[in-house]
């Protein structure tokens with residue numbers, strides 16, 4: 001078995017319509033987007049991408065903003081594409097291990113800290129590294145500042161609120177900036193829809209989407225899919241509502257479907273509930289746009305989660 005070696009992704013700065021000048025976005029290829037906020041007191045990096053090399057490119061692009069500002073890192077969650085560039089910000093260790101190029105406090109939810117220190121994270125790194133040499137310089141650095149429900153950071157001219165928003169993962173954080181009505185939503189909101197891992201996570205993810213909708217954001221930035229329109233939150237909610245309706249009807253016809261869902265091929269799941277193409281159309285995604293993505297796996301995972309959740313809660 002051999003997987004072709006993938007190069008690191010090209011880091012390209014971007015902006016979206018209506019953004020405040022203090023917010024900077026960086027596409028890391030089509031893998032993930034990371035953000036930076038330039039406040040009076042702090043140079044804040046939101047997520048660190050999948051590798052220290054990519055994150056170094058982000059840091060280099062913001063070099064002119066460093067003077068007079070304390071660098072800070074905020075992690076949305078511990079998934080590899082969001083936190084594996086942390087080595088850039090590593091402190092100089094007491095055992096003499098060298099620090100990163102820009103040592104800085106890393107802030108995240110207590111569960112993000114737990115996840116990055118876990119045996120599972122080390123196993124995932126070993127597994128991905130065996131397939132892809134691009135992960136060779138990744139070090140799993142956990143947040144040194146952890147919060148649980150909500151954390152406020154006063155940047156001088158901008159106040160950020162970190163909110164625990166579980167669902168996509170249990171450790172997920174969004175950053176809400178009330179004065180700008182700006183929501184940095186991480187992977188809690190995604191175009192065309194966020195990834196849900198299990199039936200148990202589904203109600204949590206939907207409750208988080210409802211909370212985020214209630215914030216009344218005027219702008220939104222997400223880590224996958226480059227949007228600024230907060231209507232995406234409503235579209236994500238409508239997707240899961242539609243899945244509930246279709247899966248409910250499917251279970252009424254075929255009560256055994258929930259038990260079989262784990263083993264059914266994606267096409268059969270779609271045929272019994274709602275086809276991928278129809279879901280994309282409902283989400284307002286054109287077939288051209290959809291062709292460059294592979295959200296069918298996300299759709300199948302969401303169908304399995306919805307069927308499982310409905311079966312658990314009595315249909």
Ligand SMILES: [Zn+2]
Pocket residue numbers: 032079081082187223224
């Ligand atoms: Zn992600």
